[in-house]
Amino acid sequence: MIEIENLSKHYDGRAVVDDVTLAVADGEIAAIVGTSGSGKTTLLRMINRLVEPTSGTVRIDGRDILDQPPYQLRRQIGYAIQGHGLFPHHDVARNIATVPRLLGWDKAKIAARVDELLTLFQLEPEAYRHRMPHELSGGQKQRVGVARALAAGPAVLLMDEPFGALDPIIRAKAQEDLLDIQRRLGTTIVLVTHDMDEAIKLGNKIAVMSDGKVRQYAAPEEIIAAPADDFVLAMLGSGDRAFRLLSLKTAGQAVGPGPADGKPITAAASLREAYAEMLWSRREALPVERDGAIVGRVTRAACEAEATRP
Amino acid sequence: MALIGLVGLVVLPFVLFRANRIVQGEPLRAWEALGDSGIALVAVLGIALASLVIRTRLSVRLAICGGALLGLSIFVGLAASALIPEGDNFARVSAGSGFWLMAFAFALAGADALARLGLRPLARIGVLASVLAGLAGILMSGLWDDIDVLREYQSRAGAFWRELQVHLFLAFGAVGAAIAIGVPLGIVCYRIPRVRAGILGTLNVVQTVPSIALFGLLIAPMAWIGANIPGAAALGIAGIGYAPAFVALFAYSLLPMVSNTVVGLDGVPRDANEAARGMGMTNGQRLTQILLPLAFPVILTGIRIVLVQNIGLAVIAGLIGGGGLGTFVFQGITQTAMPLVLLGAIPAVVMAFAAAIILDAGVELSQGRKSTSR
Numbered sequence: 001m002i003e004i005e006n007l008s009k010h011y012d013g014r015a016v017v018d019d020v021t022l023a024v025a026d027g028e029i030a031a032i033v034g035t036s037g038s039g040k041t042t043l044l045r046m047i048n049r050l051v052e053p054t055s056g057t058v059r060i061d062g063r064d065i066l067d068q069p070p071y072q073l074r075r076q077i078g079y080a081i082q083g084h085g086l087f088p089h090h091d092v093a094r095n096i097a098t099v100p101r102l103l104g105w106d107k108a109k110i111a112a113r114v115d116e117l118l119t120l121f122q123l124e125p126e127a128y129r130h131r132m133p134h135e136l137s138g139g140q141k142q143r144v145g146v147a148r149a150l151a152a153g154p155a156v157l158l159m160d161e162p163f164g165a166l167d168p169i170i171r172a173k174a175q176e177d178l179l180d181i182q183r184r185l186g187t188t189i190v191l192v193t194h195d196m197d198e199a200i201k202l203g204n205k206i207a208v209m210s211d212g213k214v215r216q217y218a219a220p221e222e223i224i225a226a227p228a229d230d231f232v233l234a235m236l237g238s239g240d241r242a243f244r245l246l247s248l249k250t251a252g253q254a255v256g257p258g259p260a261d262g263k264p265i266t267a268a269a270s271l272r273e274a275y276a277e278m279l280w281s282r283r284e285a286l287p288v289e290r291d292g293a294i295v296g297r298v299t300r301a302a303c304e305a306e307a308t309r310p
Numbered sequence: 311m312a313l314i315g316l317v318g319l320v321v322l323p324f325v326l327f328r329a330n331r332i333v334q335g336e337p338l339r340a341w342e343a344l345g346d347s348g349i350a351l352v353a354v355l356g357i358a359l360a361s362l363v364i365r366t367r368l369s370v371r372l373a374i375c376g377g378a379l380l381g382l383s384i385f386v387g388l389a390a391s392a393l394i395p396e397g398d399n400f401a402r403v404s405a406g407s408g409f410w411l412m413a414f415a416f417a418l419a420g421a422d423a424l425a426r427l428g429l430r431p432l433a434r435i436g437v438l439a440s441v442l443a444g445l446a447g448i449l450m451s452g453l454w455d456d457i458d459v460l461r462e463y464q465s466r467a468g469a470f471w472r473e474l475q476v477h478l479f480l481a482f483g484a485v486g487a488a489i490a491i492g493v494p495l496g497i498v499c500y501r502i503p504r505v506r507a508g509i510l511g512t513l514n515v516v517q518t519v520p521s522i523a524l525f526g527l528l529i530a531p532m533a534w535i536g537a538n539i540p541g542a543a544a545l546g547i548a549g550i551g552y553a554p555a556f557v558a559l560f561a562y563s564l565l566p567m568v569s570n571t572v573v574g575l576d577g578v579p580r581d582a583n584e585a586a587r588g589m590g591m592t593n594g595q596r597l598t599q600i601l602l603p604l605a606f607p608v609i610l611t612g613i614r615i616v617l618v619q620n621i622g623l624a625v626i627a628g629l630i631g632g633g634g635l636g637t638f639v640f641q642g643i644t645q646t647a648m649p650l651v652l653l654g655a656i657p658a659v660v661m662a663f664a665a666a667i668i669l670d671a672g673v674e675l676s677q678g679r680k681s682t683s684r
Contacts, residue, residue: 050588074590085585089603099589148589158588 001026002047002156002188007056009042009212016042018212019056024205026155029182029189031203033196033235039212040192044158047190048077060156075099078157078187082164084145086133092118092144093129099152117147120181139170146178150187159191163198175201196235200224200244208232221248225309242307246272249306251298255288260297264289275303315359318411319352325389325409328458330400337406343389351385355412362415368423375420380444382413387453394456404458404649431671431678438667445660458649459656462638470638474657477634480555480627481620481661487556488563488616493609495564496571497597506572513565521623524561525630528554555632559623563616570612574605607676614669621662625654 002024009017017039024030034040045051047058049070058065065073086095093114100110115125121143133141142162149157162178163171179202182189193199199206200220207217208231216228224244227233236244251274252267264287265274274286278300285299323337341348358378362371390403424437454460463470499506519527532554536547547553578601586600602609628636635654642650 048588050584071590071592074588076590079585079588081581081585081588083581085579085581085588087582087586087600087604088579098586098591102590102595145585 001059001061002030002190003057003059003062004043004047005057005059007043007046007058008054009039009046009051010054015212017046017053020212020214022207022214022217024188024190026188027186028204029179029191029202030205030207031199032190032192032207032209033194033199034209035235036194038209040194040209041160042212043209044160044190044192047156047158048074048079050074075102075152076154076156078149078152078154080146080149080157080159080162082161084133084141084165086141086145086148088133091130091132092123092136095133095144096148096151098148103152105152113151117151120184121147121177123147138166139174142166142170142174143177146181150181150185153185155188157187157189159189161193162191164193171198178202196237200247208235221245224248243272246270246275246303246307251286251288252290252295254298254302254306255296256299256302258285258297258299260285260287260299262286264294265298266290267295271298271303271306274298275300275307278303315362315412315415316356318408318415319355319359322408322411323406324348325386325393325406326404327393328402328404330402335402335404338389338393339408340385340389343393344385348385348389351381354381359415362419368427371423372420372427375416375423378416379413379420382409382416383448384453387448387455387457390454390456402458402461402649403456431674435668435671438664442660442664459652462647462649462653470653473633473635473637473654476552476632477621477624477636477658478661480552480559480624480632480634481617484556484559484563484620484624485613485617487560488567489613491560492564492567492612493571496568496575496609499568499572500575510565510569510572513568516561517565521558521562521626522629524558525554525626525632528557529630532557550631552627552632554630555624555627555634559620559627562623563620566612566615566619567609570608570615571605574608574612575601577608578604607673610669610673610676614666614673617669618662618666621658621665625658628654 004020004022007017007020008015020043022030032040032043042051046053047060047065049065060077087098090098093111096114096117097110100113105113114129118125118128123140123143128136128140128144133144136144142165146159146162149159163174166174175198178189181187191199191202193202200223203220205217206220206223208215208223208228210231216223216232223232224236224241227236247270249271250267251265251269251271254271254274255267260283262281262283265277267288267290278284278286285297287294288296288298319340322339324340325338325343326335327338327343328335339348340352344351355378358374361374366374386405386409393403394401424434429437448454449460455464495509499509516524529550532547533550536543536553539547545553582600582604583596586596591599624632624634625636625639627634628638628640635658638654639651642648642652642654
């Protein structure tokens with residue numbers, strides 16, 4: 001549980017973060033989205049005291065973050081940044097072991113943890129343990145960067161545009177992997193992004209920021225359905241709102257009885273994908289497949305019902 | 311290059327013969343000095359020179375240059391022994407301009423071939439070691455004992471080794487002190503941007519003072535320290551002598567050390583530094599585990615610059631009684647005895663050259679360890 005209360009940061013009298021109050025429940029992903037200069041990164045960096053607040057408080061699991069020296073606080077919080085920030089002179093294992101080493105774990109425990117994380121991030125430990133960062137692809141570096149942030153098993157993970165440097169295909173995969181790992185580990189994540197699609201895809205809650213203020217902090221459905229002001233609306237792109245709503249639900253959630261022809265769609269696919277497929281292949285309905293069996297169909301009418309303002 | 315060598319081979323004298331140290335030398339060409347074997351030498355060297363013009367494999371070229379240099383070295387020694395009458399301690403034979411020119415031509419061609427071979431750092435150190443071993447072998451074999459430079463050495467062997475020690479102490483000591491003071495100063499400049507301009511500016515001014523002027527300028531304050539601070543005189547601190555020489559070399563070393571440290575630290579990837587902070591390294595851990603290791607190749611480059619510069623510059627210390635190989639150089643100049651000048655200059659050049667090769671290899675190795683290359 002992260003509780004941020006009346007948190008402000010002033011530089012030369014100008015408020016970069018202005019009186020922000022929000023809470024992130026355990027195991028949730030909070031996405032902070034905003035344009036550049038909105039104060040989103042500063043807000044994130046105040047949580048691990050890379051930036052010291054001008055006023056206000058932050059509590060993690062009820063404990064004020066000012067209660068301990070910054071370096072001790074940071075060892076308990078995962079931190080992953082854009083461009084991964086791997087140490088170029090250390091191999092993959094040593095990079096991942098950074099925080100456990102700082103915490104003084106014994107060697108065997110560190111080695112076991114490194115292998116466990118490499119496996120979790122689909123990097124064969126034998127092959128990757130002793131590679132240097134420059135011998136990795138962009139996607140692999142990013143995965144090692146997140147593995148390093150999770151090495152000491154932190155309850156909270158802060159991510160600053162973690163997928164910003166990846167191309168769209170690798171980014172989509174990285175986002176899914178992150179969701180998967182987060183569900184398994186139950187880590188509470190605060191993630192900064194400028195990409196509303198990414199925020200909607202990853203966030204249980206989204207905080208939309210501009211000029212240092214949080215304009216709206218709510219679940220994605222609510223942000224799309226009822227944007228608090230024109231800025232939030234602009235961030236959503238008003239023309240895309242119906243499709244964004246569709247992207248929140250899966251075909252499996254809208255499945256109904258009845259027959260349909262042609263190639264089936266998986267139950268995990270979003271309604272946005274299902275609707276696009278119907279338009280493309282001139283069909284009124286698609287068969288829905290779950291675990292290899294057809295479980296029903298999803299229709300254009302069902303999609304359209306989901307896409308209208310609630 | 312071959313043309314230069316050819317001029318050296320045919321036109322200019324191979325050796326100079328003097329009945330004693332002071333008289334005008336008598337120039338002798340190779341065949342005049344060595345007779346029939348001299349003609350053979352000229353023929354072989356001529357072929358070697360001609361081969362430099364045609365395009366050959368680099369390794370062949372290198373072997374030709376190495377062989378030619380070895381041949382030159384051996385025959386110049388033989389020529390000296392042949393020319394000097396048995397038991398004559400006054401006659402002097404020195405290598406003539408022809409020898410030097412040919413040695414220069416082959417050394418240049420050899421170095422060029424070596425550079426183009428693109429050897430790995432450790433292999434370069436190996437080549438250096440074998441060249442130095444060869445040189446030592448020739449010196450110990452006594453082949454060159456009749457050449458003037460070694461004649462000078464024989465008459466002052468004790469002084470030579472003593473001054474060589476002083477020379478090394480001056481050069482390496484000043485570098486050591488510059489590392490001990492310069493690296494921390496560089497870290498301060500990096501951490502506190504406000505003092506950076508001031509420190510680097512001051513050191514820049516020091517660097518622009520001509521070296522002889524700096525040695526001179528230090529005489530007065532050092533003399534004062536020696537006279538007025540208890541214990542200073544006992545350490546040998548005085549207006550002249552090794553103390554001002556040491557201080558001057560140290561002062562020159564400081565700017566490259568500080569600025570290379572700053573540049574190296576500035577060059578550490580921003581996101582690596584940021585990640586180190588964000589993961590909970592203390593400032594000290596960040597400095598020793600991230601910043602200094604990543605800045606190390608640039609700092610080592612600074613050490614290389616300073617060490618090579620100091621080995622050369624320490625010669626000037628001879629001028630203010632600081633000792634070192636410069637002693638022979640300045641003695642030789644005042645006595646117009648060229649061999650004596652060479653006795654001081656050649657070891658200094660060889661040491662500077664060796665230091666440059668070793669540290670360059672070190673810089674390359676330290677870079678290869680982390681990234682980009684490959």
